[in-house]
Amino acid sequence: MAAGTSNYWEDLRKQARQLENELDLKLVSFSKLCTSYSHSSARDGRRDSSDTTPLLNGSSQDRMFETMAIEIEQLLARLTGVNDKMAEYTNSAGVPSLNAALMHTLQRHRDILQDYTHEFHKTKANFMAIRERENLMGSVRKDIESYKSGSGVNNRRTELFLKEHDHLRNSDRLIEETISIAMATKENMTSQRGMLKSIQSKMNTLANRFPAVNSLIQRINLRKRRDSLILGGVIGVCTILLLLYAFH
Numbered sequence: 001m002a003a004g005t006s007n008y009w010e011d012l013r014k015q016a017r018q019l020e021n022e023l024d025l026k027l028v029s030f031s032k033l034c035t036s037y038s039h040s041s042a043r044d045g046r047r048d049s050s051d052t053t054p055l056l057n058g059s060s061q062d063r064m065f066e067t068m069a070i071e072i073e074q075l076l077a078r079l080t081g082v083n084d085k086m087a088e089y090t091n092s093a094g095v096p097s098l099n100a101a102l103m104h105t106l107q108r109h110r111d112i113l114q115d116y117t118h119e120f121h122k123t124k125a126n127f128m129a130i131r132e133r134e135n136l137m138g139s140v141r142k143d144i145e146s147y148k149s150g151s152g153v154n155n156r157r158t159e160l161f162l163k164e165h166d167h168l169r170n171s172d173r174l175i176e177e178t179i180s181i182a183m184a185t186k187e188n189m190t191s192q193r194g195m196l197k198s199i200q201s202k203m204n205t206l207a208n209r210f211p212a213v214n215s216l217i218q219r220i221n222l223r224k225r226r227d228s229l230i231l232g233g234v235i236g237v238c239t240i241l242l243l244l245y246a247f248h
Contacts, residue, residue, distance in 0.1 A: 171246035
């Protein structure tokens, strides 16, 4: 009976690790898609508004975005289900002596699921913001062309409108550069997280055997989360300052 329940737990852990690996690869591709969309939007903004090719490219990327988002949501749902099964197993009778170690492993998988879910929603929100801004800028370009054809280039109001549009273009370019830097930073942190995950798995194995090591790992995890919060705060402040500079 004990051997059977142990095999059931190992099967659940194997499923969780497999889903986590698939999610990690999907999220990296999802992030690259968002970055490429940002760069293509910047290039398209410099083209003439009569060119219909950017619209076709944007439509293709939109379809790819929707498909990848659905796939990631399905993987997150499956991983959530596996975590729920692991939680039910830890609460079942017959494993009291191993309950502490099992709860520690379960919490680690829950933390990974939470990180992936947060990263997915953040990347998705960035993509939607870029797409909405590009649609808005496209509408502005059409209005400018329509106004130019109706009133003439030498009209004073047209010149003021064009200057305002140039200012918006410059601000948009600064924002896109900031997003590109943030995406590059995130990809670098994602690759580092893979290395840290492997190290942490080995340290958790030692921690389950030596309580003192477990206590040390907990302190390290607390410091790592604190550093992440500090880094996130710095990036947020820098982004706000860039936005303020761009619009003033």
